[in-house]
Amino acid sequence: MRILFLGDIVGRAGREAVMASLPGLRRTLRLDLVVVNGENASHGFGLSPAIAQDLFAAGADIVTLGNHAWDRKDLIGHIDAEPRIIRPANYPPGTPGQGSALVTLVDGRKALVINVMGRQFMDALDDPFRAVADILARHRLGVTVQAVVVDIHAEASSEKWAMGHVLDGRASLVVGTHTHTPTADHRILPGGTAFQTDAGMCGDYDSVIGMGKDAAIARFLRRMPGERLQPAEGQASLAGIMVETDDATGLARRVAPLRMGGLLAPTTPDF
Amino acid sequence: MRILFLGDIVGRAGREAVMASLPGLRRTLRLDLVVVNGENASHGFGLSPAIAQDLFAAGADIVTLGNHAWDRKDLIGHIDAEPRIIRPANYPPGTPGQGSALVTLVDGRKALVINVMGRQFMDALDDPFRAVADILARHRLGVTVQAVVVDIHAEASSEKWAMGHVLDGRASLVVGTHTHTPTADHRILPGGTAFQTDAGMCGDYDSVIGMGKDAAIARFLRRMPGERLQPAEGQASLAGIMVETDDATGLARRVAPLRMGGLLAPTTPDF
Amino acid sequence: MRILFLGDIVGRAGREAVMASLPGLRRTLRLDLVVVNGENASHGFGLSPAIAQDLFAAGADIVTLGNHAWDRKDLIGHIDAEPRIIRPANYPPGTPGQGSALVTLVDGRKALVINVMGRQFMDALDDPFRAVADILARHRLGVTVQAVVVDIHAEASSEKWAMGHVLDGRASLVVGTHTHTPTADHRILPGGTAFQTDAGMCGDYDSVIGMGKDAAIARFLRRMPGERLQPAEGQASLAGIMVETDDATGLARRVAPLRMGGLLAPTTPDF
Amino acid sequence: MRILFLGDIVGRAGREAVMASLPGLRRTLRLDLVVVNGENASHGFGLSPAIAQDLFAAGADIVTLGNHAWDRKDLIGHIDAEPRIIRPANYPPGTPGQGSALVTLVDGRKALVINVMGRQFMDALDDPFRAVADILARHRLGVTVQAVVVDIHAEASSEKWAMGHVLDGRASLVVGTHTHTPTADHRILPGGTAFQTDAGMCGDYDSVIGMGKDAAIARFLRRMPGERLQPAEGQASLAGIMVETDDATGLARRVAPLRMGGLLAPTTPDF
Ligand SMILES: [Fe+2]
Ligand SMILES: [Fe+2]
Numbered sequence A, B, C, D: 001m002r003i004l005f006l007g008d009i010v011g012r013a014g015r016e017a018v019m020a021s022l023p024g025l026r027r028t029l030r031l032d033l034v035v036v037n038g039e040n041a042s043h044g045f046g047l048s049p050a051i052a053q054d055l056f057a058a059g060a061d062i063v064t065l066g067n068h069a070w071d072r073k074d075l076i077g078h079i080d081a082e083p084r085i086i087r088p089a090n091y092p093p094g095t096p097g098q099g100s101a102l103v104t105l106v107d108g109r110k111a112l113v114i115n116v117m118g119r120q121f122m123d124a125l126d127d128p129f130r131a132v133a134d135i136l137a138r139h140r141l142g143v144t145v146q147a148v149v150v151d152i153h154a155e156a157s158s159e160k161w162a163m164g165h166v167l168d169g170r171a172s173l174v175v176g177t178h179t180h181t182p183t184a185d186h187r188i189l190p191g192g193t194a195f196q197t198d199a200g201m202c203g204d205y206d207s208v209i210g211m212g213k214d215a216a217i218a219r220f221l222r223r224m225p226g227e228r229l230q231p232a233e234g235q236a237s238l239a240g241i242m243v244e245t246d247d248a249t250g251l252a253r254r255v256a257p258l259r260m261g262g263l264l265a266p267t268t269p270d271f
């Protein structure tokens, strides 16, 4: 299976880049599954149902979230009706929405996508390691599902690496989000799981992690509330990771980063 | 000026990779200045004076530190006698050592190297932005010094990006350390400063940020003290960033990541 | 000098209790100086200029603040014109307002009031210990000022106790705020400084630290944004501490807690 | 049932005060149940099996713990054999020891004691509210057990107040520990549960939360490792709370703080 994951889409700049490029990428990269993190798609804070719809229309199969999951109040009432939008699985029982989604491709192959959030320097959610284990206990990679993609939305690199190793051999791809900075450590772990600490953001990198520089800098310098943070509106880069898996095992055969447009050095998977 | 910065050297694996490769890199890349972060060089925790000496012998001009600066007690009494080892500048007044170092190259050019620590999710140090501004107030890039290199040792990507933009035009290179994960966002900011959110670590990537997997994972799963963390001892990758500056302005002309050996996809500056 | 300090006033319930009782307390307790923490006076979040005026009219000489200092935007433009409202002294240079105030009593005696904020589990401000030391370097207790009152607004009890000991002999009273819970450890430290870890709040204790129970509890249980937090509106308790100092030294002769009304066990200074 | 709870016992000073006074208090206060928090009993860090034995010999029925539960490695192998020592219930499954204990008094009445840890500003444990609910689901206050005592070991006052209200009517006493500072807010909540935000510590209050002043202060001023923290060795205060419950309902009839010896203003329950 050929899978593309794109990191946190930030604001209009990020959205437009995704919508302009994703349909073409789906074709040229012959993608079977596209997962995007949409927690900052609506003006930097949260995901509105309408914008989620745009992302699906552009070719996303599943949209994941993170600590900004509930910034848009209109999503709270909508998420239970839209299984293609998933929020971190380790929110407490009773939280709207689901932490995973099962996708059936047109050819019948199945992929399981899981979203989970780290706890180091973040909110006090349930144990992310047990949350993922609980979901995976209901599926078998290479048997009941041909691919498993895990978006670990976390601050600390250590927690993301640990998640990668814990899932090594049980997921096709473990990829981090949340720092809005792509890491250059894509690799296939010893057990066959593709891993990258952070996918990076889809947004304008002439910014402070996607938000306008002046207001964001002022918060560090002044330590008092200032101008509202607004997404930067310059040309966005797409940032993500592509994996090709072996359907027999669900493990990764090839992995490569994708970075296009904007200020990042470009790189496109060559497989 | 041709400058190489290498990120956090972790344990024996990281040290040996640096010592094996740096002499050759100094020649082949015609490096004028080499700065390495050594906060994890001594068995993952701190920097002993003897290991610092090894790093200098291998070709490092300056060794920077971070939150592990004082893990080795023998460094505390030594650092005032060794101006080539610097610790974050924003420790409170009276802290041993210096937060910056002025290097005079054999040809007489001068470079200023600054180490500073972020505060987001980290210890309550003094304001890193004012600490750097205070040091820069005594130097003029392109006039009194031909290069300024800033190692911002920080957890949060936002704080590192903010530091980059605040210093844009006033430093040759602003590079982050501490996450032990190289980022793929090397670029030259609009004002001419080269930037990369994190240099990555020089160490074994088959690990949890350089430390042995089992013990590190157990800390996330069990939430009680367990086996002591030990550096992973497999083949290390070097991870860093190279910059070529214009001596007339001190600003960056070219920037490229360097990643060699071990599990990272290799890349070497082509200039 | 006879000094009363009242902890964080929360919402209408807290304000009304202060306004109803303070004029009488000023007389019956023969108070020379009244300091109140007003960071939650305006509907739980911040202090409006009009409410500050009410507190002064009721008998407060100085109003201190804390991490909610800037919740009311109208205070930001007002604070420089009202030296009787002080914000934590360890905000960075350039922050509106002052971190201390010098009060001249009608009989000519002078009192210095300082507000400072802890950093443990709180925002990354400047060093509170150095901030207070810098202010105290310009005054001499028992010589240029007859009393020094320090409001250390902090989360961690350890940081507050440390501040008490550091200032022991150099302040008349060091009292904590922010936890909204009065502590039962009022005492005179060995050097003569009265100390209490937290003054407690002036507000309705049938609440979660002053705010309505249901919404506050829901945040712990559900980990997603819910109903807006609103101050509880039941009968408020006043909570604070009274000190009598020796004008010749500025040190404390007697200290006692004051707790009146509402759900707390009542206690009134008997001197 | 007549219940005494004593807060964190710190080091030799705290232990000796408990051992000297508790046998007499058991008699004079006609106590049926004594619970003490022992997380700092062994030189300030953890609880050794031998010291636990001393506390039982002095009259403690149950010893609770907290974030220092595992500082003494010899407790880890011992705790499963000693059901009278309990650790926070919200450690992950598989953690040694239990989070609650059922005590049968000599007259046959039963009391359930629960230890749980907050998460605000603390380690990422499981949800403390659900952990307590799970335990309480197996018991009925006033029916299967005559009393329920909950030690909520937490930093944030808000989390402790929230726990009190959530358990109001389902526990006899909810009392906080960890700040080492007794709060003056003992009361009976509307549903009949006695509550105090923090019991305070049993230790020397001429200290920084029980530890020697100089070393503790140096950590705030210098931000680098210094002298080892050692418990202060001056005369200790006992600090705790006493409750008398109605055996028919298990709810609190009377509540009063107990503070004896050392530097705290003394207070003894008069019932
Ligand atoms: Fe995020
Ligand atoms: Fe994000």
Ligand SMILES: [Fe+2]
Residues within 6 Å of the ligand: B008, B039, B040, B066, B068, B178, B179, B180
């Ligand atoms: Fe490091």
Ligand SMILES: [Fe+2]
Residues within 6 Å of the ligand: B039, B066, B067, B068, B153, B177, B178, B179
């Ligand atoms: Fe570090």
Ligand SMILES: [Fe+2]
Residues within 6 Å of the ligand: C008, C039, C040, C066, C178, C179, C180
């Ligand atoms: Fe407050």
Ligand SMILES: [Fe+2]
Residues within 6 Å of the ligand: C039, C066, C067, C068, C153, C177, C178, C179
């Ligand atoms: Fe506060």
Ligand SMILES: [Fe+2]
Residues within 6 Å of the ligand: D008, D039, D040, D066, D178, D179, D180
């Ligand atoms: Fe404790």
Ligand SMILES: [Fe+2]
Residues within 6 Å of the ligand: D039, D066, D067, D068, D153, D177, D178, D179
């Ligand atoms: Fe504790």
